[in-house]
Amino acid sequence: MRVGLTGGIASGKSTVSAVLAELGAVVVDADLIAREVVARGTPGLEAVVEEFGPELLTPEGELDRPAMGALVFADPDARRRLEAIIHPLVHRRSAELEAAAPADAVVVHDIPLLAEVGRAGSFDAVVVVDAPAELQVERMTGDRGWTREDAEARIAAQATREQRLAIATHVVDNTGSLDDLRRQVEAIHAELAERARVSG
Template sequence: MTVRVGLTGGIASGKSTVSAILAGLGAVVVDADLLAREVVAPGTPGLDAVVAEFGEEVLTPDGELDRPAMGAIVFADPAARQRLEAIIHPLVHRRGAELEAQAPADAVVVHDIPLLAEGGRAGSFDAVVVVDVPAQVQVERMVRDRGWSREEAESRIAAQATREDRLAIATHVIDNTGSLEELRERVEEVYADLRARA
């Protein structure tokens, strides 16, 4: 049987690296971030709905969603973020279900969902894998790797679920404060456990 897994972690936790390792091990990965881009690509009903809600100023000159402009709006205003999520989340959920339906019957299907704890959908999965690092590590990585200010990094963390909220929904925790080799070993352990459920 298919094992449905929710994968989540705070910003700059290393969730994308874990997702890539899982895919390399044979998991079918459904990436909510990629789907969120797909459902608001130029010419989609999703992008039309975003423009209808927020106006033409969230578009680039070539008609794509201006992500930095959209981010500036929604991270400063929780109500605006909820309006955007009300458009995008159902579209992403529907597309993810389509991809899952195409997976082999005995697959480990990993739904890579940054906002899993916030969305209240943890209970719909057979297992929830949380990539965990302390907030200080998240801030250091965003400042070092993304060139963000400490204030920008802290505001992004504050806009997400708390570390405690994520850990509360976890069936498996992957600590990502060590080396890449240590991370890979832990992901392999978790994947073996998930495969055993299939």
């Protein structure tokens, strides 16, 4: 059972991902893998340096994430060039992790930009964590210390709420309490696990 999990920034997707893992799902985290494939000493990091230059490295030889983020956030062409390096590497590693999961497992691919990359159709189910933009902004400014302007710019750079909801087979409404969120996730997981058991 292949499940895509997505949600806008500060929607609570990471919390949902953690609950699903607790419930026994195999979580394949695209963000985590994206960090792994450009870790120091990897061919991925070499390719990034070749494309963008050594000024994007820290003195320790790691990728300077804030500098890279600032560059690609301001320049769509740079973002496409970076994605052309990273996406195939992430895709390959995700496939390896999925192949290692048991046949009847619920395999959750945690993909922040699922609506943007147009891969929703490749999953048996798509879970979208939903929260209104105003609540996302509140969380970013309150919990992460961002400016309102930065928060709104980041939301604007992602798919719209409507675009995400359009690909959903299941929606987790994250406007209530943590208990409320957990109840929704448990119900969705139970349904998906049953489908996986029947088809596996």
